[in-house]
Amino acid sequence: MATTVPDVKSAAGLKNSSGLKNNSGRTRTAAIAKHLGLVAVLLVLLYPLVWLLATSLKPANEVLTSLKLLPSHIEWSNYTTALDGISGVSISRLLLNSLLISVGSVIGNVVSCSLAAYAFARLRFRMRGPMFGFMIATMMLPHHAVLIPQYIIFNKLGMVDTYWPLILPKFLATEAFFVFLIVQFMRGLPRELDEAARIDGCGPFRIFWSVVLPLTRPALITTAIFTFIWSWNDFFTQLIYLFDPEKFTITLALRNFVDQSSTSAYGPMFAMSVISIVPIVLFFFAFQRYLVEGMATSGLKG
Amino acid sequence: MTTTATPPPRTARATATPPEQRKRGQRGGPAYIFLTPWILGVVLLTLAPMAVSLYLSFTDYNLFDPPKWVGLRNYSDMFTADPRYWRSVGTTLLYVVVAVPLKLAIALGVALLLSNTRKAKGFYRSAFYAPSLLGASMAVALVWRALYNDGGTVDELLSSIGIHTGGWVSDPHLAVFVVALLSAWQFGAPMVIFLAGLQQIPADLYEAAALDGAGRWRRFVSVTLPMLSPVVFFNLVLETIQSFQVFTPAFAISGGNGGPADSTEFYTLYLYERGFTASHMGYASAMAWVLLLAIGAVTLVLFRTSRSWVFYANEGA
Numbered sequence: 001m002a003t004t005v006p007d008v009k010s011a012a013g014l015k016n017s018s019g020l021k022n023n024s025g026r027t028r029t030a031a032i033a034k035h036l037g038l039v040a041v042l043l044v045l046l047y048p049l050v051w052l053l054a055t056s057l058k059p060a061n062e063v064l065t066s067l068k069l070l071p072s073h074i075e076w077s078n079y080t081t082a083l084d085g086i087s088g089v090s091i092s093r094l095l096l097n098s099l100l101i102s103v104g105s106v107i108g109n110v111v112s113c114s115l116a117a118y119a120f121a122r123l124r125f126r127m128r129g130p131m132f133g134f135m136i137a138t139m140m141l142p143h144h145a146v147l148i149p150q151y152i153i154f155n156k157l158g159m160v161d162t163y164w165p166l167i168l169p170k171f172l173a174t175e176a177f178f179v180f181l182i183v184q185f186m187r188g189l190p191r192e193l194d195e196a197a198r199i200d201g202c203g204p205f206r207i208f209w210s211v212v213l214p215l216t217r218p219a220l221i222t223t224a225i226f227t228f229i230w231s232w233n234d235f236f237t238q239l240i241y242l243f244d245p246e247k248f249t250i251t252l253a254l255r256n257f258v259d260q261s262s263t264s265a266y267g268p269m270f271a272m273s274v275i276s277i278v279p280i281v282l283f284f285f286a287f288q289r290y291l292v293e294g295m296a297t298s299g300l301k302g
Numbered sequence: 303m304t305t306t307a308t309p310p311p312r313t314a315r316a317t318a319t320p321p322e323q324r325k326r327g328q329r330g331g332p333a334y335i336f337l338t339p340w341i342l343g344v345v346l347l348t349l350a351p352m353a354v355s356l357y358l359s360f361t362d363y364n365l366f367d368p369p370k371w372v373g374l375r376n377y378s379d380m381f382t383a384d385p386r387y388w389r390s391v392g393t394t395l396l397y398v399v400v401a402v403p404l405k406l407a408i409a410l411g412v413a414l415l416l417s418n419t420r421k422a423k424g425f426y427r428s429a430f431y432a433p434s435l436l437g438a439s440m441a442v443a444l445v446w447r448a449l450y451n452d453g454g455t456v457d458e459l460l461s462s463i464g465i466h467t468g469g470w471v472s473d474p475h476l477a478v479f480v481v482a483l484l485s486a487w488q489f490g491a492p493m494v495i496f497l498a499g500l501q502q503i504p505a506d507l508y509e510a511a512a513l514d515g516a517g518r519w520r521r522f523v524s525v526t527l528p529m530l531s532p533v534v535f536f537n538l539v540l541e542t543i544q545s546f547q548v549f550t551p552a553f554a555i556s557g558g559n560g561g562p563a564d565s566t567e568f569y570t571l572y573l574y575e576r577g578f579t580a581s582h583m584g585y586a587s588a589m590a591w592v593l594l595l596a597i598g599a600v601t602l603v604l605f606r607t608s609r610s611w612v613f614y615a616n617e618g619a
Contacts, residue, residue: 035421038419038426041415042430046429048445051449052441055448112339112340112343115337115340116336116339118336123332123333123336125333135340138344140543140597141348142543142590144570144573144590144593145351145590145591146347146348146351146355147577147590148355148577148583148586148587148590149350149352149358152354153351155365169343174347208336229435233438235549235550236553236574254441254444255554255558258444258557269444270444273445277436281436284428288431292428
């Protein structure tokens, strides 16, 4: 990163230097240098992903021995091996399991977080201040502090090795970031709309459903996308709660694939890796506007 | 952030709302209906588990036999008789101290480069953000393990300029940095927040500074940094809290056992091993509470020190 330091300086000043009658030739050179810097960062950044794609198509003897990024010939058999899945469970089953958990989580988060957010953003009640403060505090709470008792509870309920521990908490608005994100968004909506609906005789439920919720759509989409990607990527919770290979997700299977195979199976392993991130990549391309905007406006973490 | 919860001015509301409705609203009947899922979650999945975990931390519990009260033994064992515990603390602290500043420095640098770019700004912003979404996945962690392996791309690149490191992943001194670099790779999230912060800095401040004869560096140090300091602080707190809890990349890169030679046995990895592999749920609960308190203490220290370096423009006015 040291190479970008001069650019950093210029960036700080350049922002408004247009009014300072700069030598236009110099500005142009600076702009080109900046774009070169950005492209260089981009190449370093994307290299691991290109490497992943290339390696997933390499024949077994080239994976670790050849430094060339591109394979000598394209080895599609890596993908056919990966499609067989692991421990007799097909990859379609694994993907379907991941999808089930992610979609369940999305529904849970969107429903429960928007309900709570509406109360915090629009309704008045005595405990609002303390409760809102508490909600913010739980955003900072490390997951591990509640992990073991949660496991004991789900174990007592006979829910270990089912998807309930992965989906049920989302229906109880446990991911406070999303409550906060939606609250922030709802606060930006004009209150006059609520008032008008109230004068027309709407109660809080009707106002929520017919007035506020439709306008909150961008925040709900951001919530849905992040929830989907985070649940899809999740490993820790799945590792703890799922044991039956039939119930494994693509992430867990990938992890076990590494354990069971020697280095000669690198190709199929990375083929499986590519398959496992395809849904995230598709989501990213389809919704990147919402993702980046959502991050920027809420100050939320990814 | 909590200060934003102030209710709207009461008088404005009272004129627009019939008195009986205002009364109902203030009692909060409907509000609590909307909040029911959240309240259930807080009680059943946050407060009760925290209390249970505190209780368990004073017991010996293996999930099958009833918990046996042992007083402070878990804590005293942890602090005085468990070198592996301290090793995991050291590894985690080293990781936090390396990964957080590295990630934030890259994020700030790229955000500054991008902030006054007109062409293709949206493209760069999205492309730089992509690793933040993929980085938490098992697939990418496996890629990093291969890239930093013996004979992997990084090893070969360094060897070609005469630096022979071997595989970082199998070197107890270097393995933790692989995880730190993977974290830095995901600088997109703080970068987007920095960018939003940079947009908020009023242009006339730069003009005034330029008129006073301030050069680029001077403007960066005297205008950009102070104006951006609340955003730096926000990112610093969030990244620090998250870094203490790193799990998936550590698990994948170490092969699930904290290797080589326990050098990537992060706090959370050791907690998982104690609780779920060795079935010492009491000990793991004690570890969880120490982690909670440690994160709380670090956050508090950050907030304390912030008074001397975080500048809030609206306060000075």
